Amino acid sequence: MGRGHRRKQREHRADADHHGAAAFDVFRGSPVTAHHNMVRCFRLPVQCQYAKHLGMKTVMGDHDQRIDYDAELHRHNEALRRTYEIEPDDRVLDIGCGAGQTTRDAARLASDGWALGIDTSADMIARARRLAEAEGLRNVAFEHADVQEHRFPPEPFDLAISRFGTMFFRDPVAAFTNIGTALRRRGRLLMMVWQGHDRNEWSVSIDGALGSNVGSPVPTPKGLDPFSLADPATVRQVLDAAGFTAVTFTDVRQAMYFGRDVAAALEWIGGFACTEAALDRLDPGDREVARERLRETLALHARDDGVWFDSRAWIVRASRP
Numbered sequence: 001m002g003r004g005h006r007r008k009q010r011e012h013r014a015d016a017d018h019h020g021a022a023a024f025d026v027f028r029g030s031p032v033t034a035h036h037n038m039v040r041c042f043r044l045p046v047q048c049q050y051a052k053h054l055g056m057k058t059v060m061g062d063h064d065q066r067i068d069y070d071a072e073l074h075r076h077n078e079a080l081r082r083t084y085e086i087e088p089d090d091r092v093l094d095i096g097c098g099a100g101q102t103t104r105d106a107a108r109l110a111s112d113g114w115a116l117g118i119d120t121s122a123d124m125i126a127r128a129r130r131l132a133e134a135e136g137l138r139n140v141a142f143e144h145a146d147v148q149e150h151r152f153p154p155e156p157f158d159l160a161i162s163r164f165g166t167m168f169f170r171d172p173v174a175a176f177t178n179i180g181t182a183l184r185r186r187g188r189l190l191m192m193v194w195q196g197h198d199r200n201e202w203s204v205s206i207d208g209a210l211g212s213n214v215g216s217p218v219p220t221p222k223g224l225d226p227f228s229l230a231d232p233a234t235v236r237q238v239l240d241a242a243g244f245t246a247v248t249f250t251d252v253r254q255a256m257y258f259g260r261d262v263a264a265a266l267e268w269i270g271g272f273a274c275t276e277a278a279l280d281r282l283d284p285g286d287r288e289v290a291r292e293r294l295r296e297t298l299a300l301h302a303r304d305d306g307v308w309f310d311s312r313a314w315i316v317r318a319s320r321p
């Protein structure tokens with residue numbers, strides 16, 4: 001047993017004492033304390049798939065091509081996975097885990113530890129459980145809960161990760177403070193969040209195709225802005241107020257995949273709840289114009305290997321003192 005491992009065990013014990021409770025068996029599960037917070041339609045399509053397709057959609061037939069959020073973000077996921085630095089005995093919390101690809105990745109890396117994914121969507125959690133079971137993973141668990149108010153297991157986590165699951169908190173300081181209480185001393189937070197709308201080609205292009213000249217963009221409900229953590233100064237302020245230190249930002253520029261060809265991409269994007277909402281606001285003539293403009297936009301981004309848009313994200317790192 002290495003020195004690092006023993007140090008971490010001591011810190012785990014100290015933190016468990018600090019939390020004042022006995023060890024928590026993640027596989028027994030814990031009562032769901034939070035109510036299901038329905039994910040409403042965000043302004044931008046990529047986020048909206050969660051309102052409708054719950055992160056998964058199969059476009060088969062002519063295209064013989066499966067598209068889902070994991071496929072769309074596979075390059076982002078590779079970039080994120082390279083930065084985790086998960087040790088075999090780590091305990092990992094995945095915030096807003098969705099269908100749990102990142103939770104499963106973490107569980108595989110934490111082969112002697114475990115990973116817990118939390119999400120407010122009951123359907124996503126059910127899917128995450130099915131996928132983990134299908135992959136035969138035994139050191140992973142999922143909870144349907146709101147991380148902002150969830151009572152975490154007393155046995156503290158070494159690391160909290162998130163792939164685009166931290167931008168929608170009603171009260172970000174409260175949520176990150178609660179996440180901080182779940183971490184051991186010097187435990188780490190590592191999350192991927194979008195940079196601003198203007199830096200994201202996918203957002204500008206799709207929004208433009210659906211919104212410009214045909215009315216104002218679909219409004220963003222307060223607190224559900226996918227770009228809410230785009231500004232480093234704001235993120236620093238929030239994390240500082242939540243008790244985190246050593247906040248750093250890594251620029252990630254990656255292409256996003258929208259399908260094998262224009263028809264597949266159109267079907268994928270057209271199925272997002274907010275795409276439908278944007279189109280529903282138009283009269284039939286304008287709707288056709290907007291749909292055609294979206295098709296043209298996608299055609300401009302079609303290559304031999306599919307439809308791709310540029311994107312910019314941050315990997316934000318912070319730690320508990």
Ligand SMILES: C[S@@+](CC[C@H](N)C(=O)[O-])C[C@H]1O[C@@H](n2cnc3c(N)ncnc32)[C@H](O)[C@@H]1O
Pocket residue numbers: 039047050055069070095096097098099100101102118119120121124145146147148162163164165166168169170
């Ligand atoms: C853009 S999706 C990302 C999902 C997942 N991380 C992935 O990359 O596939 C955002 C997720 O955050 C979840 N979410 C939003 N607010 C949350 C909260 N307060 N607590 C837990 N999950 C939340 C949503 O239900 C949704 O599944």
